[in-house]
Amino acid sequence: SWAAQGRGWIVLEEFRLGSIDAQGPELFGRIQYLEVDAAGRIWVFDGQDSEIRVFDRSGDFVRSIGGKGGGPGEFSQAAGLAWAPDGRLWVPDPGTNRVSVFDTTGTLSASRYTDFRFQYCPWAGTIDQEGFCYREVRTAPFPSPEFGLARYDSALNLVDTVPGPTHPEGPQVWTRQEESGGTVITIPFSGRVVWKLNRDGGIWYTLTDEYRMVRLGRNSDTLRVVEKAYDPIPVTGTDLDSVMAGLAHFGDTPKRSDVPSTKPPIIDFVVDDGGNLWVFVLAEGLEDGRKVEVFDGEGVYLGDLILPFRPRLHPDPLIRGNTF
Numbered sequence: 187s188w189a190a191q192g193r194g195w196i197v198l199e200e201f202r203l204g205s206i207d208a209q210g211p212e213l214f215g216r217i218q219y220l221e222v223d224a225a226g227r228i229w230v231f232d233g234q235d236s237e238i239r240v241f242d243r244s245g246d247f248v249r250s251i252g253g254k255g256g257g258p259g260e261f262s263q264a265a266g267l268a269w270a271p272d273g274r275l276w277v278p279d280p281g282t283n284r285v286s287v288f289d290t291t292g293t294l295s296a297s298r299y300t301d302f303r304f305q306y307c308p309w310a311g312t313i314d315q316e317g318f319c320y321r322e323v324r325t326a327p328f329p330s331p332e333f334g335l336a337r338y339d340s341a342l343n344l345v346d347t348v349p350g351p352t353h354p355e356g357p358q359v360w361t362r363q364e365e366s367g368g369t370v371i372t373i374p375f376s377g378r379v380v381w382k383l384n385r386d387g388g389i390w391y392t393l394t395d396e397y398r399m400v401r402l403g404r405n406s407d408t409l410r411v412v413e414k415a416y417d418p419i420p421v422t423g424t425d426l427d428s429v430m431a432g433l434a435h436f437g438d439t440p441k442r443s444d445v446p447s448t449k450p451p452i453i454d455f456v457v458d459d460g461g462n463l464w465v466f467v468l469a470e471g472l473e474d475g476r477k478v479e480v481f482d483g484e485g486v487y488l489g490d491l492i493l494p495f496r497p498r499l500h501p502d503p504l505i506r507g508n509t510f
Contacts, residue, residue: 187508195480195491197510201245203228211239211247221267221275222506223290229267229275236261238277240292251292256282259294266309270340271317278309278321285319285342300342314387323347337387348406351391353379360440369436374429375421375446382457382502390457392465394450399463399485412463412485418448419468425449449473458505462488466499475499 187200204214215234222228226243236254241247252261262281270276274295277286287296313319319338326332333350358376362369377395387404401410426442433439453475455465461483466475476493497503
């Protein structure tokens with residue numbers, strides 16, 4: 187949990203689920219997705235067992251849901267978790283081309299079929315406060331990163347598709363085309379677009395190399411732009427040597443001159459249940475995502491904090507109330 191301390195916050199660990207010596211439901215094979223319900227219960231999707239495990243707000247095990255398979259309430263290739271406005275949990279599953287819907291007791295209440303082929307995992311979609319469901323769809327041939335957001339009604343009928351945000355300088359990638367295919371490599375330390383869907387159907391996105399946060403409305407109209415000054419961190423010769431060595435097995439690769447001279451200030455961000463933005467940033471001596479800068483939904487800077495641990499940013503951290 188986090189608490190105010192001056193213009194920042196301190197973070198204190200309340201409990202920990204899972205360890206290398208854990209047994210039973212706390213023995214996780216591969217945590218893929220997380221959610222938290224209105225009662226503070228933690229819903230964990232373990233990809234190794236293809237099941238959801240529910241723990242109460244104190245960390246005690248409540249129940250497991252699902253399992254690997256194609257039957258009702260089972261999962262073949264679950265892509266994510268999302269709460270609908272009616273308090274039920276949606277689990278999209280491209281492996282069975284359906285969405286399984288559970289109530290908070292873990293009972294399967296509906297199965298809705300749709301074409302989820304080529305669905306990204308983890309699912310970047312959500313269900314907004316009006317009950318519309320969103321999924322990411324490609325709008326240009328590979329290797330272009332251009333995408334759109336397809337919007338469906340509660341019966342999973344397609345309503346419309348709106349374009350997703352793109353970097354103004356285009357794809358920050360290096361490509362090599364061959365007769366049998368091609369190679370696409372993201373330029374090391376280049377900027378990218380990171381985006382998150384809001385429950386009102388809009389989007390927050392950032393250009394990581396500019397520290398610019400942009401708020402889009404439901405129809406992709408720009409509602410707000412938030413920018414913050416920062417101290418650039420240079421890409422050192424040691425950094426270059428390291429990334430180039432990591433690319434050496436590709437053979438022909440980007441040149442050292444293709445790599446930017448400074449590092450993007452933003453690593454990632456999440457939106458909490460109050461609409462605040464938690465931005466994980468690079469800082470001198472803190473390049474592991476532990477420094478977080480917080481803005482409210484209007485873009486007003488609220489303060490910062492240093493996490494006492496290196497955060498894993500996939501799946502997204504969840505912030506509900508004063509609990510991280």
